[in-house]
Structure formats: C-alpha cells, structure tokens
Amino acid sequence: ISLPYSVSNEVPEHPCVSPVSNQVFERRLIEKFIAENGVDPMNGQPLSEEQLIDIKVSHPIRPKAASATSIPAILKSLQDEWDAVMLHSFTLRQQLQTTRQELSHALYQHDAACRVIARLTKEVTAAREALATLKPQAGLVAPQTMPTSLPATGGAGGEPMEVSDVLITRGKTVPEELVRAEDLSKYRQVASHAGLHSASVPGILCMDLCPSDTNKVLTGGADKNVVVFDKKEEQIIATLKGHTKKVTSVIYHPSQSVVFSASPDSTIRVWSVTGGNCVQVVRAHEASVTGLSLHATGDYLLSSSEDQYWAFSDIQTGRVLTKVTDEAAGVALTCAQFHPDGLIFGTGTADSQIKIWDLKERTNVANFPGHSGPVTSIAFSENGYYLATGAQDSSVKLWDLRKLKNFKTIALDNNYEVKSLVFDQSGTYLAVGGSDIRVYICKQWSEVLNFSDHSGLVTGVAFGDNAQFLSSAGMDRSLKFYSL
Numbered sequence: 384i385s386l387p388y389s390v391s392n393e394v395p396e397h398p399c400v401s402p403v404s405n406q407v408f409e410r411r412l413i414e415k416f417i418a419e420n421g422v423d424p425m426n427g428q429p430l431s432e433e434q435l436i437d438i439k440v441s442h443p444i445r446p447k448a449a450s451a452t453s454i455p456a457i458l459k460s461l462q463d464e465w466d467a468v469m470l471h472s473f474t475l476r477q478q479l480q481t482t483r484q485e486l487s488h489a490l491y492q493h494d495a496a497c498r499v500i501a502r503l504t505k506e507v508t509a510a511r512e513a514l515a516t517l518k519p520q521a522g523l524v525a526p527q528t529m530p531t532s533l534p535a536t537g538g539a540g541g542e543p544m545e546v547s548d549v550l551i552t553r554g555k556t557v558p559e560e561l562v563r564a565e566d567l568s569k570y571r572q573v574a575s576h577a578g579l580h581s582a583s584v585p586g587i588l589c590m591d592l593c594p595s596d597t598n599k600v601l602t603g604g605a606d607k608n609v610v611v612f613d614k615k616e617e618q619i620i621a622t623l624k625g626h627t628k629k630v631t632s633v634i635y636h637p638s639q640s641v642v643f644s645a646s647p648d649s650t651i652r653v654w655s656v657t658g659g660n661c662v663q664v665v666r667a668h669e670a671s672v673t674g675l676s677l678h679a680t681g682d683y684l685l686s687s688s689e690d691q692y693w694a695f696s697d698i699q700t701g702r703v704l705t706k707v708t709d710e711a712a713g714v715a716l717t718c719a720q721f722h723p724d725g726l727i728f729g730t731g732t733a734d735s736q737i738k739i740w741d742l743k744e745r746t747n748v749a750n751f752p753g754h755s756g757p758v759t760s761i762a763f764s765e766n767g768y769y770l771a772t773g774a775q776d777s778s779v780k781l782w783d784l785r786k787l788k789n790f791k792t793i794a795l796d797n798n799y800e801v802k803s804l805v806f807d808q809s810g811t812y813l814a815v816g817g818s819d820i821r822v823y824i825c826k827q828w829s830e831v832l833n834f835s836d837h838s839g840l841v842t843g844v845a846f847g848d849n850a851q852f853l854s855s856a857g858m859d860r861s862l863k864f865y866s867l
Contacts, residue, residue: 390424398438403428410435502680509724557809562850564824566867567812568831570853574864575836579619580604581614587856588629590843594637594808597847600643602856603630609644609731611656614854623654625661632675643684643698647671651686653698663701667694674719676728687716687730695742707745709738720761722784729770731758737772737782741863751782753789759801764810764825771813773801779815781828791828795821800840807846816844820855836863 395409404425414432416424423430428643450456461858495592580587585604593599598615609630623642632645649670653663668688683704684696695714696728716759718731727748730738737751737758756775763770770782777799781791793844795801798819803816815821820841822832834855839858846853852866 386570398440399435401425401430402434402436403430407438408435410437413717419434420744433455486526498680498682505679506633531626555813558849560808560849563808563812564812565818566725566832567822567850569867570832570865571867572834572836572863573852574614574617575861576612576617576863577859577861579610579862580608580860582860584629585860586629586632586839586842586858587862588842588858589633590854590856590862591633591635591642592685592845592854593635593849597845597852599635600854601631601633601635602846603644603646603841604860604864605629607646607650609633609642609654611642612862620863621654621656621659623652623659623661625652625664626650628771632672634675634677636677638679639681641698643675643677645672645675645686649688651684651696654867661697665696665698665702667696667700667705667706668692670715674730676719676721678721679723679725685721685728687719687721689733690716691715691739693719693728693740695732697816704835705745707740709747712736712738717757717759718761720763722763723767729761729763729772731761731772735774735776737761737770739784741743749787751780751787751789753780754791760804762804762806763808763815764813765808766810766831768824769806769810771804771806771866773815773817775800777801779813793828802840802842803844805844805846807850809849812846813855814839814844814846816855816857820844820853822853832865834865837861 390408395407395653397410398407399413400407401413401423403423406425408560411434417430417432421430422428436707449740451460457619466576467689468578476530505599505858551701554728581604584606587602588605591601593601598613599620600612600614602610604610607624607626607629611620611622626646626648628646628648630646634643636642642654642656643651644654645651650667651672652661652666653665654660656661665684667686667689669690670690673687674687678685682698684698685693691714692708694703696703712732712734715733716730717733720726721728725793726742728740728742730740732738734755735752735756738747739749740746750777751772753775754772754774758772758774760773761770768784770784771779772782777797778791778796778800779793781846782788783790785842798817801815801817805814806812811825813823813825817840819833821828821836822831824831837855837857837859841855841857843856844853854862854864856862
C-alpha cells in the first residue's frame with residue numbers, strides 16, 4: 384500500500400503521522416519544518432518531533448510519474464529493459480565460455496595424467512617381467528657373456544650406452560590360443576578380393592591390420608588411395624583420397640579410429656576412418672617418404688625418407704618434433720621401424736646398411752652390415768630380441784639385438800624380391816612377402832608355409848589374432864586371406 388505525502392502527494396520513503404492533524408508526512412521534511420516553525424503545517428497547531436508516530440510499511444512501490452506513461456517514455460523504458468537483459472545475457476555467455484575453457488584445460492590435464500600413468504604402468508610391468516625372466520639366470524651368467532655396450536657412432540655425445548639402457552625385452556609367454564605350426568601348415572586360401580583399388584593403375588603397395596580388430600584391413604595403392612576394408616563383412620568401410628602420388632606405407636592405430644599413410648609426394652597423412660577425411664598432413668620431408676612406424680604410446684610417428692632424414696612427429700598436432708640425418712653416411716633411408724618398447728628403432732639405407740638409433744639421444748648406436756643392395760624391409764619381434772631384415776640380395780637376415788650379431792641368414796631363390804617382413808604378435812612366426820609368401824617358425828627358422836597364389840609381387844603380409852589367419856596384398860591388386 385502506498386501512502387501519499389500530504390503536502391506533495393508523493394510516496395514518502397520514511398512515512399510518519401502527526402497526531403495533531405492525523406496527516407502523513409515525510410519524516411525528514413516534517414522534522415525540518417518543526418525545527419523552523421514548531422507547528423503542524425496543515426493546521427498551525429503546536430507540534431514537536433517526539434509527537435510524530437512512525438508508520439511501519441514494506442518498501443513502497445513508487446507509482447510511475449505521469450510523464451512515464453507517454454508512448455515515447457514507454458518505448459524508452461522497454462529499450463532500457465531490453466538492453467539490461469542483453470547485457471546480462473552477454474555476461475552469462477562470457478562466464479560460460481570461461482567455464483568451458485577451464486573445463487577443457489582440466490580435461491586435457493586429466494588426459495595427459497592418464498597417459499603418463501598408463502605409460503609408467505606399462506614400463507613397470509615390462510620391468511617386472513624382465514626381472515622375473517632374468518632372476519633364474521642370475522647365478523648362471525658368466526662374466527664374458529654379459530651384454531657389451533652398443534658402439535656410439537655418428538657424433539653421439541656422451542658415454543657408450545649399455546644394451547639394457549636402450550632395450551627392454553617384453554618376456555611374454557606364448558599364448559595358449561596361438562595356432563600351432565602343424566595347423567598353420569594346413570592353411571589354404573579362403574578369400575580373395577580384387578576390387579579395392581582402381582584397375583586403371585593396378586597394384587596394392589602396402590597393407591596393415593587393425594591391432595584391436597584384425598577384421599579391419601588397411602591398404603594403400605598405386606591409385607593414390609587408402610582403403611579400409613572389413614574382412615568379416617567383405618565390404619569397403621572407407622576410401623580415403625588426398626595423396627597426389629601412390630601410397631607406399633600405411634598404419635592402423637591400435638586404439639583409435641585413425642589411420643596413417645605415406646607417399647612419394649613427400650607427405651604423411653592422418654585420416655579419420657569414421658569421418659572419411661584427412662585430419663592432419665605432416666610435412667616432415669622434402670623427398671619421398673619411404674617408411675612409417677607408430678610409437679608404442681600411439682601418439683608419435685617415425686618416418687624415413689629419400690632426403691636422408693628420419694623424423695619424429697606428433698600425430699595430434701602434425702608438428703615435427705625432431706629430424707635427424709647421419710651426415711657421415713649421406714644416403715637415402717629406405718625403411719624404418721620402432722622396437723616394440725619405443726626406446727630404439729631401426730632404419731634401412733640405400734647402401735645396404737641397417738642402423739639402430741636411440742630415440743632419446745637421437746644418435747646412431749649400432750650398425751648391422753652384411754646385406755648387398757638397398758634394404759627393403761625390417762621388422763622387430765614382439766619380445767624385442769630379434770630383428771629381421773630383407774634387401775635386394777634375395778635373403779632375409781636375423782639379428783640378435785642382445786649380442787649385436789647376425790645369427791641366421793635365410794637364402795631365398797635367385798632374384799627373389801623381399802618386400803614385406805612381419806612377426807606375429809607372439810613372436811613365434813615370421814612371414815616373408817615378395818615373389819611369393821613364406822612363413823617361418825622362429826628359433827628353428829624352418830619354413831612351414833609357402834603360397835604363390837598372387838600373380839604379381841606380394842607387397843604386404845600380416846597375421847590375424849594368434850595367427851588365426853594370414854592376409855596378403857600384391858601388385859595384382861588383390862587382397863587375399865588364408866586359414867584352415
């Protein structure tokens with residue numbers, strides 16, 4: 384209820400009543416009048432401040448002035464209220480954006496922490512397994528059989544590194560589900576697909592299987608395309624176009640729906656399988672990219688090139704983190720492969736050398752000579768002990784990384800071209816692809832399989848889970864699968 388002031392008819396802020404005239408006054412004004420005149424302004428009767436009676440009312444709602452009822456005044460009032468609402472909305476949007484940025488930063492830090500924890504857990508597990516493997520042998524190792532240090536070459540700054548510094552072996556046991564050699568020898572071709580790449584420029588030049596789902600096959604072709612194929616559904620999931628020259632290396636990410644490809648167009652591309660588009664172009668080299676390998680963390684790529692450099696790049700940003708060459712050699716690199724633990728890696732050269740590099744120090748720590756002709760393929764076994772290499776000398780050489788020497792050479796037919804080498808996930812079998820397909824059982828290094836179904840060179844071979852099947856791709860544009 385609004386009580387108008389008796390003199391001005393305005394609503395008073397602090398109303399009070401005069402018992403002399405029973406009229407409502409603004410206390411501030413009536414006190415001033417009494418102080419000057421000592422009487423009630425309405426009837427002139429004597430009045431003192433003590434006689435005034437306060438009226439207790441809630442905060443009064445002042446009626447709008449008569450001038451505010453005109454249309455222009457109403458429009459201005461609405462405009463003022465609209466401006467106030469918009470300003471409040473803008474402030475809220477700013478606060479929301481700030482909160483989102485803070486949340487994004489917190490999630491990024493959480494993700495980084497999870498990755499570090501996962502990597503440390505992995506390293507602890509590997510170290511424990513290695514320790515468990517070494518304990519029974521601790522009392523049997525003679526001093527002369529202890530690992531020697533790797534020779535540091537190519538301007539390595541610092542002390543020579545021990546093998547234990549750069550090589551952590553997995554020590555994994557062979558899984559019970561692994562197909563036995565006698566069953567593997569009975570494998571036959573069960574499927575062949577020739578329609579993945581263009582027939583006008585025939586040839587599949589490389590392939591890889593998704594480690595988490597080996598039904599998904601990745602191929603790169605002479606037609607410049609990258610194709611993702613579902614073995615189970617027998618259909619193409621994605622055809623990825625963007626390279627300007629043929630695709631010579633492909634990798635399927637183990638945990639993300641992401642694939643990588645490299646080409647003589649000197650680029651490396653990162654593709655989203657679900658989106659079917661290129662999400663990153665890595666420009667690490669100035670000449671043909673000849674090799675590609677994914678680090679054990681799944682976050683970094685190793686690449687080699689005819690420009691004589693190897694490069695280490697971040698797949699999330701496409702940024703090249705480091706780029707190194709062996710200035711003393713001055714030859715093109717032909718292939719590259721990470722050791723399973725990601726501490727060292729190997730590269731092949733055009734002058735038949737295999738070089739082992741320490742990633743952290745970026746130095747060449749060992750060389751394996753012996754081949755003749757450019758090195759075409761290298762592969763580390765999953766347990767980390769063995770390195771298989773192939774070159775244009777119709778042979779496959781096996782190297783012991785603990786003793787740094789060649790302990791086995793598999794001589795192939797004259798003019799045999801080795802294009803692909805791969806160990807199965809347990810390190811029990813080694814597959815060789817080239818003029819035909821051959822599978823060897825490790826340790827005995829005896830041949831258990833030989834397929835010559837391709838009408839052209841075999842450019843890629845891969846094992847399914849526990850060697851449940853074998854896949855191959857070749858210059859005849861066909862993708863083939865073998866199993867019981």
